[in-house]
Amino acid sequence: MSPSAPGQPALDRDKLFSARLHAARVRPYLATALFALHPVESRRVPTMAVDRHWRCYVSPAFVDRTPVEELAGVWVHEVSHLLRDHHGRGDRVARERGLTGPGERLRMNIAADCEINDDAFGDGLIRPEGAVMPGSLGLPEGELMEDYLRRFSLGPSTQDLVWLDCGSGADGLEREWDLGADGAHGLSPQERDAVRFRVAQGITGRPGSASKGWQRWAEEVFHPPQPWRELLGAAVRSATSGSGAGQDYSYGRPSRRSAGLPGIVLPSLRRRPPRVSVVIDTSASVSDAELGSALLEVAAISRAVGGRRDLVSVVPCDAAARIAYPLCRGEGIPLLGGGGTDLRTGFAKALRSGPRPDVIVVLTDGQTAWPDTRPPCRTVVGLFPRQTAGAWDEDDPDYVPDTPPEWARVVTIG
Template sequence: MSSEQLLLRAKSLLTVKYPYFGMLASRLKHEPSDALNSYASNGVRFLYNNDFLERRSVEEVMFILTNCVMHHVLSHQQRRLNRRGKLWQLSTDYAINNLLSKSGLHIPVGANYNKEYEGMYAEEIYEALKSEMNLGEGDAFDERGDSIPNAVAGDQEISDQESFGNIEGIADELDTADEVQWQYAASIAQEVAQRKGAMPLGLERLGKKVKPADVDWRFELYNAINRHMRNNYAFMPPNKKHIHRGIALPSLTSDTLSLCVAIDTSGSIDDQLLGAFMEEFKTIMQNFPSVKIELIIADAKVHAHHTFISGDPMDFPLKGGGGTDYRPTFDYVEAALPMTTMLLYFTDGEGSFPRIPPNYEVLWALSRKAKVPFGRALVIFHL
């Protein structure tokens, strides 16, 4: 069977057996390339070595296409932050291939698959791999070691097998327009798959539809943070306007001004939403470099607390997957961060709230419309 026939057959079978994956795979325009040893995908085109592809079975081509499109759909590059590139790519590949296996796709020998990582976030897998390799923050990492597949190295037999872990061939960054198109395509594919009763198993955490809200939520969010900064005057450094008169007035900026951010990692927060939350946190850090951010990771309990200022590497694990209880987060803020004047909480709004509102401002960055007993609710996504 020619490579062209293999690709058409694979896309056709995916559309019939796995409509969700099939519709997404059909978006990739395929074309041969003698410059490649195996394959590559940049989110628009699927390039392949003709000889390599003709040695593949239909099931193997189905896997390759599906693995490629899921990397694009999940926008894992948004969540990389300052993690090691190759190790992060491997972590995302493990997360995707566990989902594909659970959905019933054939996982070829040589693919990055380990059942031990089933149900784990890519961030959790990253931390597990880093621990297994005994890598500290400043340790060197062998980018070409056995831990990271290299599809273009070795003899033909080894290259063919390792090609199924060809994460180097998947674009690490997508153009903004392409990224939006993949998100939209994923939402349409979900609707089609659900109508046919064929939503793949294992994709429950990926299956919620995300659309931009009707309001300019970014303007509202940043306006709230700006207001928080303006309202929190500090005497260090002082306003120099009246220093000559012996009067020290507060200035509008402070090296110690902080913003408390909490991210809900409960089971009701799927991978797409988690990625969106993480991307917005990253954007806040870039847009407000003079602010120190206290980041809390929590579901029904507080899993971690990290402090970031401008220039700090944002490398941290995301743990969760349980129920949602906001009370431990508010208790933690009161005990560990008593000077907090504003808490920004990324969540879906479904959980147990404190009975008594805190004495600081609370902004709920919600993934859907939900009633909150206090604070300001800002719907940043519609589900």
């Protein structure tokens, strides 16, 4: 706690804590997070700011001039940055898009504020003076920080926001006032995760009391989105580089062991480019959008095996397998189908097509029978998700498909 300078007010902790109590009363599902924040008095922050270790830095002058009801809104705003991992997301965005410098971090802070503020206030919580709203920047509501970052740049519409600084907890860039990882009263990573989980439990337990933004956040806490394109690409690359994939003997370069056997030339074991056969489910239960996504994934698969489109073939299949098309004709591959589903015929067609593939990639909704025995090559399944058993559209309404076999590497798409 900083000592009070002459002529400057001391931090009114009673007022600050009354505001936090009011925030917890009107947003009870955030109470665990609000009381997990440790306040730190600081005259270097403009208003209130947080760091990634769940400390809340507070300006005494700001507390002194701000009504309790507005301070409650600031409490909710600051803890929202931490719950939504804006510091971690800000770091990732900065690396991916090459965003450096204080101007870009200010844009991140503004974008994060827009994500929070579009549905944070009302229902007993007063919007603090100067709170950034998407509409004031000509932006739509309901988007995420990453989306807002693409939609605006610093200029006349943001010139009044240069004072804005919610701290490193909002954009990931450490401030001069931060106490750091070794400072007092910070939460460990495990404690932060526990707080997020408790808040998510409170929201899902009483979903009617939380905004749609918070409900979406809570759902992602329990079911975090997976980077499925990266996972699918990694699965294909792993399968094509595995033991026994793409290996053959060749006399093009004699084996080094030939030196020990005069007059005898031994072939060397050479790795040839792997061949991939992609079986695409074209049954009626797969939507046009999913088929379009499947074709995009076929192109990505060709990149995963070194860009050799001539080594990738495509087998459209519903209840019967069609022709195995080479990917060099990728733009004109007809995805015919629309009937029932039996991808076992697709496996058989892929394995009969010469030369035999090293890897079979299946893109399907999973509503199919699977081969009884493991194919003589590696298998990767890209699975279009289905939310409930009622989404399975078969003649039998009680039908629930088998899960992909254990010998397949499964990646959920979307």
